[in-house]
Amino acid sequence: xxxxxxxxxxxxxxxxVRTFVRKEIMPLEPxxxxxxxxxxxxxxxxxxxxxxxxxxxxGFWGVLTPxxxxxxxxxxxxxxxxxxxxxxxxxxxxxxxSADNILFYANxxxxxxxxxxxxxxxxxxCFAITEPGAGSDARAIRATARRDGDDWVINxxxxxxxxxxxxxxxxxxxxxxxxxxxxTCFLVDREMGWKSQPIATMGEWGPAALTFDNVRxxxxxxxxxxxxxxxxxxxxxxxxxxxxxxxAIGACERLLEMGIDYARTRETFGLPxxxxxxxxxxxxxxxxxxxxxxxxxxxxxxxxxxKMDSRQAQSMAKLYGGVKANEIVDRVLQIHGGMxxxxxxxxxxxxxxxxLLRIYEGTDEIQRRTIARNLLKGHxxxxxxxx
Ligand SMILES: Cc1cc2nc3c(=O)[nH]c(=O)nc-3n(C[C@H](O)[C@H](O)[C@H](O)COP(=O)(O)OP(=O)(O)OC[C@H]3O[C@@H](n4cnc5c(N)ncnc54)[C@H](O)[C@@H]3O)c2cc1C
Numbered sequence: 001x002x003x004x005x006x007x008x009x010x011x012x013x014x015x016x017v018r019t020f021v022r023k024e025i026m027p028l029e030p031x032x033x034x035x036x037x038x039x040x041x042x043x044x045x046x047x048x049x050x051x052x053x054x055x056x057x058x059g060f061w062g063v064l065t066p067x068x069x070x071x072x073x074x075x076x077x078x079x080x081x082x083x084x085x086x087x088x089x090x091x092x093x094x095x096x097x098s099a100d101n102i103l104f105y106a107n108x109x110x111x112x113x114x115x116x117x118x119x120x121x122x123x124x125x126c127f128a129i130t131e132p133g134a135g136s137d138a139r140a141i142r143a144t145a146r147r148d149g150d151d152w153v154i155n156x157x158x159x160x161x162x163x164x165x166x167x168x169x170x171x172x173x174x175x176x177x178x179x180x181x182x183x184t185c186f187l188v189d190r191e192m193g194w195k196s197q198p199i200a201t202m203g204e205w206g207p208a209a210l211t212f213d214n215v216r217x218x219x220x221x222x223x224x225x226x227x228x229x230x231x232x233x234x235x236x237x238x239x240x241x242x243x244x245x246x247x248a249i250g251a252c253e254r255l256l257e258m259g260i261d262y263a264r265t266r267e268t269f270g271l272p273x274x275x276x277x278x279x280x281x282x283x284x285x286x287x288x289x290x291x292x293x294x295x296x297x298x299x300x301x302x303x304x305x306x307k308m309d310s311r312q313a314q315s316m317a318k319l320y321g322g323v324k325a326n327e328i329v330d331r332v333l334q335i336h337g338g339m340x341x342x343x344x345x346x347x348x349x350x351x352x353x354x355x356l357l358r359i360y361e362g363t364d365e366i367q368r369r370t371i372a373r374n375l376l377k378g379h380x381x382x383x384x385x386x387x
Pocket of ligand 1: 127128129130134135136137159160161162163201207356359360361362363364365366369
């Protein structure tokens with residue numbers, strides 16, 4: 001029997017974050033919008049740090065980080081609930097005290113140099129696998145690392161790397177054995193010589209293109225094992241996929257609330273548009289889909305906590321979240337009519353941002369491919385949650 005009811009403690013943690021978002025994050029929204037509209041970053045790193053430290057005062061630090069590194073280690077279900085709360089604001093706030101999950105595979109020396117300073121917020125990383133010729137088909141990567149004495153020499157180009165403009169080190173994936181197609185992950189400091197170039201997108205923040213031109217990296221900077229990079233890459237992507245649709249739940253709830261408020265007050269032909277069936281159906285469909293998404297996300301997160309194979313559940317949550325969040329923001333924009341299309345309201349901002357959810361960390365098509373393949377190969381059953 002699957003039991004998703006929250007404990008008293010879980011409720012308290014969730015409610016604290018809900019209040020934090022309402023009191024500390026949402027009031028920043030007008031200024032964040034104003035800055036973004038004038039081409040500046042919505043929130044400066046120092047402001048983000050200040051907010052993170054404020055949350056830390058109440059113990060909110062490293063939601064998924066193990067206690068031995070000073071984290072809360074709250075588990076996936078709780079992380080999904082908290083991510084949903086944060087998603088209620090478009091201010092891109094994240095709790096401090098975390099690091100990419102694969103950095104925990106670092107050896108003791110690497111942990112001191114990369115993992116711990118990242119958790120502390122003193123260093124910033126980025127995860128670089130995608131290349132101009134290799135996105136969905138990550139196995140097509142061409143970047144190479146050639147052994148030279150105690151070093152490796154990396155050459156190649158990466159693209160669409162989140163955080164690549166700010167990062168001071170990257171976890172980069174390069175082919176180390178062409179014959180066998182073996183790929184290795186390297187921890188590479190910016191000072192070792194890689195360059196980044198911002199990529200303009202339809203969203204409010206841009207990823208980076210990274211260039212490696214004979215970048216020399218010591219052998220000790222291999223993350224995990226030589227030739228086992230793909231396993232790490234799949235762990236990075238696979239383990240936290242549920243967090244993306246979790247964030248979208250919050251965005252959709254907030255958007256639907258905005259749509260409902262507007263429908264109640266906007267009158268046409270002598271009646272609030274809320275009285276019109278066309279509008280009511282948009283509201284009803286959105287509410288049902290948010291609820292369905294919530295269950296898909298919680299189920300995927302619950303499987304992660306149970307250490308079950310959660311790949312099918314995570315792909316379903318990611319696919320449904322991307323598709324439905326885009327439909328919901330489109331409906332809410334429609335309910336607002338011309339106002340929804342303006343830059344006076346944040347609806348168009350969410351509209352642009354949520355579009356990304358259908359592309360990164362596995363496109364809709366790739367999620368469908370995974371889901372269908374699991375069923376066709378008998379790795380998953382159509383009875384889903386009931387097994
Ligand atoms: C803003 C942003 C941030 C990103 N952050 C990172 C990051 O931090 N690190 C990183 O490494 N990468 C990152 N990415 C890259 C992202 O993961 C890729 O863009 C994504 O995997 C798709 O790859 P692609 O763009 O090369 O599209 P392609 O793989 O070329 O796909 C093009 C189209 O074909 C479809 N398609 C591809 N293969 C199939 C198939 N077999 N069957 C049916 N349809 C198919 C795709 O779904 C898509 O619609 C980011 C991308 C963006 C836009």
